[in-house]
Each structure stands twice: as C-alpha cells, then as structure tokens.
Amino acid sequence: MxxxxxxxxxxxxxxxxxxxxxxxxxxxxxxxxxxxxxxxxxxxxxxxxxxxxxxxxxxxxxxxxxxxxxxxxxxxxxxxxxxxxxxxxxPDHHDDTPVHAQGTVADGVLQGNLVLVASGDLTMGGRTNPDGSIAISDYDHNEANSLGNAVQTRPDPLAGYRSLAAQVARSGITRVAGDVVIDDRLFQPFPYRGEFDLRPIFVNDDVIDLTINPTQPGQPAALDWRPKSAALGVGNGLLTGVAGSVFSFDLAPEFLPCIGVPGCAAQVSGTIPVDFKPQFTGVFPLTRSIRITRPDNYARTVFIEALQAAGVAVDAPAVKENPVQLLPPQGVYPASSRVAQLVGMPYxxxxxxxxxxxxxxxxxxxxxxxxxxxxxxxxxxxxxxxxxxxxxxxxxxxxxxxxxxxxxxxxxxxxxxxxxxxxxxxxxxxxxxxxxxxxxxxxxxxxxxxxxxxxxxxxxxxxxxxxxxxxxxxxxxxxxxxxxxxxxxxxxxxxxxxxxxxxxxxxxxxxxxxxxxxxxxxxxxxxxxxxxxxxx
Missing domain, CATH: 3.40.710.10 (DD-peptidase/beta-lactamase superfamily)
Known part of the structure; x- marks a missing residue:
C-alpha cells in the first residue's frame, strides 16, 4: 500500500x-x-x-x-x-556517542579523565531489540503518569552504557585515576515543561520505571524499578488495600533536585486495592515513572557503575555533580584519544x-x-x-x-x-x-x-x-x-x-x-x- x-x-x-x-x-x-x-x-x-x-x-x-x-x-x-x-x-543518519581518554595510559592506568561526549542519541542502546529493531510500546512509559499506566519495553535500558564500558576495558584501560565526565555541551539545556532541563544525554528516556503489584491487604505492595543505580533510590510506602478501596499514588518529591548527591531518594506512598484494574491493560503490573531531573549526573553514575562491572576501576566517587570544569574546549577531541563509541540507531x-x-x-x-x-x-x-x-x-x-x-x-x-x-x-x-x-x-x-x-x-x-x-x-x-x-x-x-x-x-x-x-x-x-x- x-x-x-x-x-x-x-x-x-x-x-x-x-x-x-x-x-x-x-x-x-x-x-x-x-x-x-x-x-x-x-x-x-x-x-x-x-x-x-x-x-x-x-x-x-x-x-x-x-x-x-x-x-x-x-x-x-x-x-x-x-x-x-x-x-x-x-533516514540512515545516526548520532554516535564516543568516549575519549584525556591523558596518558600506562600499565592500564589512565592518568587523566574519561569523557563521554553526548551526541543526542535518544536511546543510548536502551531500546534495541536482539534483531536490531527499535522496541516501541503502544502505551509508552514516557506517559505512564499522565495516562495512568504503560507497558515497558524488553531491552536493557543501560545496554549502551554497558557496551561503552566493555569497549573501554578492551582498549586496555583497567583504572581511571582521574574522573569520568559527561560532555553535554552539544546544545544549550532546554527547560522542559517545568520538569527539568533537557540535555543531549539520555538514560532510559530520562525516566525511572516503577513496576507495581499488589500483595495482601494491609501489606506493602511489591515495588521494583529500573534502571537501578546508586544515583537514585526509591522508598516504598505503598500499601495493598482491600477490594473496593480507593487507589492513590504519591511521589515525593515529584521532581527530585538531589540527583548527583549521595543518598538521593524518592518516596512512593499510597494504596493499591487488590482488585484494581490498571488502565489500558486491565492486568498487573502497573507502571508509573520518576523523572530523571539531572540526566548528566545520572548518566555519569551509571557509566561509572558499568565501567566497574566491566573491570575498570574509577578513583572518583560514582555519585557527585558532573565535573564539567574538567572538560577541554568544546570539540577538541582528536580521533587518537577515542577508546569507545556507541553507534546510534538510524534516524x-x-x-x-x-x-x-x-x-x-x-x-x-x-x-x-x-x-x-x-x-x-x-x-x-x-x-x-x-x-x-x-x-x-x-x-x-x-x-x-x-x-x-x-x-x-x-x-x-x-x-x-x-x-x-x-x-x-x-x-x-x-x-x-x-x-x-x-x-x-x-x-x-x-x-x-x-x-x-x-x-x-x-x-x-x-x-x-x-x-x-x-x-x-x-x-x-x-x-x-x-x-x-x-x-x-x-x-x-x-x-x-x-x-x-x-x-x-x-x-x-x-x-x-x-x-x-x-x-x-x-x-x-x-x-x-x-x-x-x-x-x-
């Protein structure tokens, strides 16, 4: 047709x-x-x-x-x-995300900083199906709160960060003696609908997915979330209500100002009746979301965690403000300093x-x-x-x-x-x-x-x-x-x-x-x- x-x-x-x-x-x-x-x-x-x-x-x-x-x-x-x-x-254009080593490498130790240069890649590998296609849900998690529910896609939302970390390890770097920095200077941050500043770096579409299931009346509801990171914790105050009780869901604070500070956490509270019917699907789990208000800080943390999981030690703390003061002049990255690159999906x-x-x-x-x-x-x-x-x-x-x-x-x-x-x-x-x-x-x-x-x-x-x-x-x-x-x-x-x-x-x-x-x-x-x- x-x-x-x-x-x-x-x-x-x-x-x-x-x-x-x-x-x-x-x-x-x-x-x-x-x-x-x-x-x-x-x-x-x-x-x-x-x-x-x-x-x-x-x-x-x-x-x-x-x-x-x-x-x-x-x-x-x-x-x-x-x-x-x-x-x-x-349609074939792709926005690729390189990682550069700023400094010298001797005996596997980078005496300097590792810099991930944000390209505006929307998914960072987090929606890529095994066959290379893009994972799309008709009830997308970006609207989980406004619509009342969503259906989460299957791919690992941190897949791109894990791939970059594995490439860094294969390059021979075993320890970063300096810091890890996200270079998000591609365009100026844009205030997005009173929620946060949009930047050219993304983790899971800049939301945390909450997966909610009722248990027994009077008991805490089952709550899980993805991606998990030291950048943000979630406290569970959701209770399972009796059949016919009123559903309520609260998130405090709604937009967290603390991402990049150790111990940053959101608190979920409310009541979910055992007979509650989630919107659209009619079955559990119920999906809600938390906005990642500082995607630069969050991306830095998950990248460091991925590096550590790949066997690359990082001397700098995983949770802190993205140290943009360590960046070189914008665009000054010789090809010889690149140690990893994530190829984006076609436009x-x-x-x-x-x-x-x-x-x-x-x-x-x-x-x-x-x-x-x-x-x-x-x-x-x-x-x-x-x-x-x-x-x-x-x-x-x-x-x-x-x-x-x-x-x-x-x-x-x-x-x-x-x-x-x-x-x-x-x-x-x-x-x-x-x-x-x-x-x-x-x-x-x-x-x-x-x-x-x-x-x-x-x-x-x-x-x-x-x-x-x-x-x-x-x-x-x-x-x-x-x-x-x-x-x-x-x-x-x-x-x-x-x-x-x-x-x-x-x-x-x-x-x-x-x-x-x-x-x-x-x-x-x-x-x-x-x-x-x-x-x-």
Whole structure:
C-alpha cells in the first residue's frame, strides 16, 4: 500500500491549492450529515471543530471547515520537527556517542579523565531489540503518569552504557585515576515543561520505571524499578488495600533536585486495592515513572557503575555533580584519544519512536539537532531559523502557526492548511516512505492503536490500517473536570475508492470528565477519519 500513496503532483498545485488559492481551492461539497452528527454531540457543546481534506493527486480542497482559525494542535506539531530533520539528514543518519581518554595510559592506568561526549542519541542502546529493531510500546512509559499506566519495553535500558564500558576495558584501560565526565555541551539545556532541563544525554528516556503489584491487604505492595543505580533510590510506602478501596499514588518529591548527591531518594506512598484494574491493560503490573531531573549526573553514575562491572576501576566517587570544569574546549577531541563509541540507531527508527508514541523529549531533541545543522544551538534560535525554513522550503508562512518547541507543548497552534501544506510537501520528499511508515496507523499501532470503535456503522472497520496520522492532545485540568483545549489528527488516508487524501481534523475546547472522556474524543476523531475513508 505504501507505494500506492506516492502520487506526484506539482509544487505549484501543492502550494497554491493547499494554501487555499488557485483553481483547485473550492470545496467539493460540504461536511456530511454523519460527520456533522459526530461533531454535534453534547460533549462538544461550545467546542470548535476544524476539518481540511485535500486530494493528494490534484491538490483540490475537498473539505475546508474554518480554514482561517488557529487551532490548538498539540503533538501534531511533531509532523514538522520530524519531517524537517528527516529531510535534512536522511533516514540512515545516526548520532554516535564516543568516549575519549584525556591523558596518558600506562600499565592500564589512565592518568587523566574519561569523557563521554553526548551526541543526542535518544536511546543510548536502551531500546534495541536482539534483531536490531527499535522496541516501541503502544502505551509508552514516557506517559505512564499522565495516562495512568504503560507497558515497558524488553531491552536493557543501560545496554549502551554497558557496551561503552566493555569497549573501554578492551582498549586496555583497567583504572581511571582521574574522573569520568559527561560532555553535554552539544546544545544549550532546554527547560522542559517545568520538569527539568533537557540535555543531549539520555538514560532510559530520562525516566525511572516503577513496576507495581499488589500483595495482601494491609501489606506493602511489591515495588521494583529500573534502571537501578546508586544515583537514585526509591522508598516504598505503598500499601495493598482491600477490594473496593480507593487507589492513590504519591511521589515525593515529584521532581527530585538531589540527583548527583549521595543518598538521593524518592518516596512512593499510597494504596493499591487488590482488585484494581490498571488502565489500558486491565492486568498487573502497573507502571508509573520518576523523572530523571539531572540526566548528566545520572548518566555519569551509571557509566561509572558499568565501567566497574566491566573491570575498570574509577578513583572518583560514582555519585557527585558532573565535573564539567574538567572538560577541554568544546570539540577538541582528536580521533587518537577515542577508546569507545556507541553507534546510534538510524534516524528512521527514531522518527518511528517519536511519531508512533508521541515522544516529546525526542521531538524537542530532534528539532534542536536540526538547529545544529543550521548553525544554532538553542531552542529560541532554532525556532527563529525554522520559521524562515518552513516558508522557503515547505510553503508554510509563519502567520499560519505558533510553535514554542519541537514537540507541541504549551499553546501550540496552527491553521489546518498549515498542516496539510506541510504533509503535501513531505509526499514529495525523497524520504517520504520513511516518514509515512513512522506515522501511527488507525486501529493498529502507536497512539492510534486503541481507536477501533466504528459504531454505529461496522462497515467503517475497513478503515483500519488505511489511515496514518499523528495525534495531538492538549488537556488542562479544571474544577469541572478536564478541558480538551485541543485534540487533533493530521495525516494521510488511502480511501476506499482508491483516492489518496491529506487531512487534518481538530476540535478545541471540548469537555471531558476524566481520561476515559479524553479517549472518547480520540475515538470520535477516528470515527470521522473512517467516514472520510468511506466517503471519498
């Protein structure tokens, strides 16, 4: 099916028609009664819908609801940050992480420092399956707390650090008489959503996975976590409650300031009933997470622990502040000093990870790494350069959107035609196949895996597998429940007729009582997507 969607059309048609001007811009009929019925449900009283559908082969605008309104689109923004980097570096590009010995080695002793130079490798070997593919869960651990549960992947999250340590040992170093340093100067730290500063070094996506199981009422619940390190301990105050009791989960402090200080620990408390049903899976274990607020300090500790396990002694303490004052001038690392290197996964794999599970840190990092190719090293400068780039290369003027990072955080907004214009240009990209494959598939995988409810028309189930779209969600808690500021899909439909469509559907300011209500908005947009598959 992948090759069938690559119907070429001219740049003039893509830019002129998709931006709502030219001969192909008139709408081909109005929104159907059944799509309108979905939009008019009571849950959307006071909400605003946008819908734009474009024929991919001609550029004709098929539907265009509220084309001039700027909508909250959330993570649909990731379509841009991933597409831009994919076009810039290609699917086979990989970010490799070297380790350099700064000093002299005599009789196995390094009289100097061992420096791991962070490259922005998103997984550091921690998602690599035995066959070399990337491990992705439909319910990703990065959203364990916001969604209430997750399914952990199988690979060892510290695999890359263990590989680097083994290479250091094979190089002949048996002892580091100096220190171990993480060089994380590739780009300037970026404040991530009030949680921590994003840096180009990662350990397990910068979270600790908590695995929770009930035991007997009145007894401590079973609690385990990964990765384990002296960098962070976890105290277990979770109790198992009787059937029918109220579930509660608390983490103190929520964002630990002490990573890099000996004895740093988080305390988990609360009650988990014996008959509790974890979200999504319906079975135990339950997964929650702890943010690694200082990934540089944490990475230094786990690397030292991996070195020690590989037989390399380190004189410096494993837990302390990353000693960046010991680093040489940035970029001054001769090839002769390299003693290890972790080869990163191809960017095609990271595009899949970012888009399938809506990996926020990955999208922000991807944009910052794209910025490096443009000669800038911080988010503000990257966004400024991107504005000109999107206008020149993709036909999307800056008046069509408001972007604050690479992932869709904050009040990210765009007009629907900005999304469809970019998607149309990506269809002309040399790397479109990779981009297309990275998108979630309706009713099949990623953030669209659970969108399978096609009532009241079961024939709509034929849309399963025929829609590939990035989802975006912006939810805000209120006293009355949850406010869905924005829920959007943006992607491609291989219609039942064989027609190829580019589309985006979005609703702003819908109300939801709880997370299940938010999931229903997902279902409704999936239902609209299926109706478009059927009707066009």
């Amino acid at each position: 992948k090759s069938s969607v690559r119907v070429a059309f001219s740049v003039l048609a893509a830019v002129g028609a998709l931006m709502g001007c030219g001969a192909g811009s008139s709408a081909d009929g109005g929104i159907s009664a059944d799509v309108r019925a979905v939009m008019n449900q009571p849950r959307y009283a006071g909400a605003t819908w946008g819908l734009r559908v474009v024929d991919a082969s001609t550029g004709d605008v098929v539907l265009d609801e509220r084309p001039d309104e700027a909508f909250f689109i959330g993570s649909v923004r990731k379509l841009f940050s991933v597409g831009e980097r994919l076009d810039q570096v290609g 095609a794999d990271y595009a899949r990870l970012i888009l399938k599970v809506s990996y926020n840190l990955g999208a922000d990092t991807s944009l910052l790494l794209w910025g490096k190719t443009q000669g800038v090293d911080n988010m503000d400068a990257t966004l400024a350069v991107e504005r000109g780039h999107l206008a020149r290369h993709y036909g999307v003027p800056e008046s069509e959107y408001e972007f604050f990072n690479g992932s869709g955080g904050g009040d990210t907004k765009a007009r629907t035609r900005a999304v469809t214009t970019f998607l149309a240009r990506m269809r002309e990209s040399t790397h479109f196949d990779t981009y297309f494959d990275a998108l979630p598939i309706l009713g099949t995988d990623g953030s669209l895996a659970f969108v399978r409810d096609y009532a009241p028309d079961p024939t709509l189930a034929g849309a399963t597998g025929q829609v590939r779209a990035k989802t975006g969600t912006n939810v805000e808690g209120t006293q009355a429940g949850l406010l869905v500021k924005g829920q959007a899909f943006g992607g491609y439909i291989h219609a039942r007729s064989g027609r190829e469509l580019i589309y985006t559907v979005v609703v702003n300011h819908a109300r939801a009582a709880d997370i299940d209500g938010v999931a229903q908005v997902f279902q409704d947009e999936g239902l609209i997507s299926a109706m478009l598959w059927r009707d066009y």
